[in-house]
Amino acid sequence: MELKYPLFLYIGIPVLLAGLFAMHFFGRKRKYRGGKRVANTRFFRILNEYESQKRVRRFLAVVLESCIVLTLIASLALAARPYRTETTSNGVKKRDIFLCLDVSYSICYLNYDLVDSLQKVVAGLKGDRFGILIFNTSSVLYVPMTDDYEFIGKKLEELKEYFRLQKIYQGTEYNIDDDYMKMMETLEYYDAGTLVNNYSKGSSLIGEGLASCVYSFPRLASEDRTRVVIMSTDNAQMELSQPLIELDGAIDLVIKNHITMFGLFPDQETYDKGNLRDYAADLSAFENGVNRTGGKFYQQSKTLTVDDIVADIQKQEAMEVDELIITKEVDQPEAFVIIILILITVGFGAGVILRS
Secondary structure: OEEOOOHHHHHHHHHHHHHHHHHHHHHHOOOOOOOOOOOOOHHHHOOHHHHHHHHHHHHHHHHHHHHHHHHHHHHHHHHOOEEEEEEEEEEEOOEEEEEEEEOOHHHHHHHHHHHHHHHHHHHOOOOOEEEEEEEOOOEEEEEEEEOOHHHHHHHHHHHHHHHHHHHHHHHOOOOOOHHHHHHHHHHHHHHHHHOOOHHHHEEOOHHHHHHHHHOOOOOOOOOOOEEEEEEEOOOOOEEOOOOOOOHHHHHHHHHHOOEEEEEEEOOHHHHHHHOOOOHHHHHHHHHHHHHHOOOEEEEOOOOOOHHHHHHHHHOOOOOOOOEEEEEEEEEOOHHHHHHHHHHHHHHHHHHHHHHO
């Protein structure tokens, strides 16, 4: 601990000691200045009760005086402004990672496994920033880019519950009971933001979702960072009108902004649960787009689990950039404030007893 203005102590303590010396020196010189005298007080002074009371009052007087002196010293220390110098790192600028999730129900099985695996990864992140975007017809920036890993973990847990309910909905027998209605309310709550204009635009607008994710990176043009998109989709676009941007156009934006993309595609069994489209065609189009970014494409299978995929992504090296170090002064008045409060309380108690 250091002092911002030590002069308060250098000057204040000598002045305080000089004042105490003067008070005690002149206090002993005091003479009788009038009033009623009491005769034969020597008979009281030899009583044990008198001596006992005298010792108690002397002790209380010493306590009171000590409290006053120490309070003044602690106040001087506060005025000197105690502080500590704290050197903090603003984090090595490693990766900005965006999780871009196609939340159409046909891919809920892959999404559930992905967020479950990422929960463990996020808990061990250090220096990386993380964001989450979900999309179907429309896009929702679910978690803006942040390094608050506790918050990210909480939001991933919420998404995991969302995908769990999607899985139940996909396989339920639709018994209309309280649990079913509660499940539907929760699903509708999450779906609301991602199904804007669904009846006119369609669903699973892959290009719009990816483009929205690209432009959700902070300071995209002005800050040099390693940027990564982890995207899960079955690429089963069901447009009812011309999308603002198709997948190839969104891939061009990824490449233009030097973003690396990792694509996760479900296995055919999972794909067939929610689609009547051509599995090979959707897979090939998405794989080609991912490979154009210089990233990696993963097809979920019995031999390649989501855990394996996430572990492989973790191994990807981040850009090496300078560490931003900040040195700041942090005030530390707490200890002296507590000491002053204790001394005032003790001194007040001693003064009350002395007056009684």
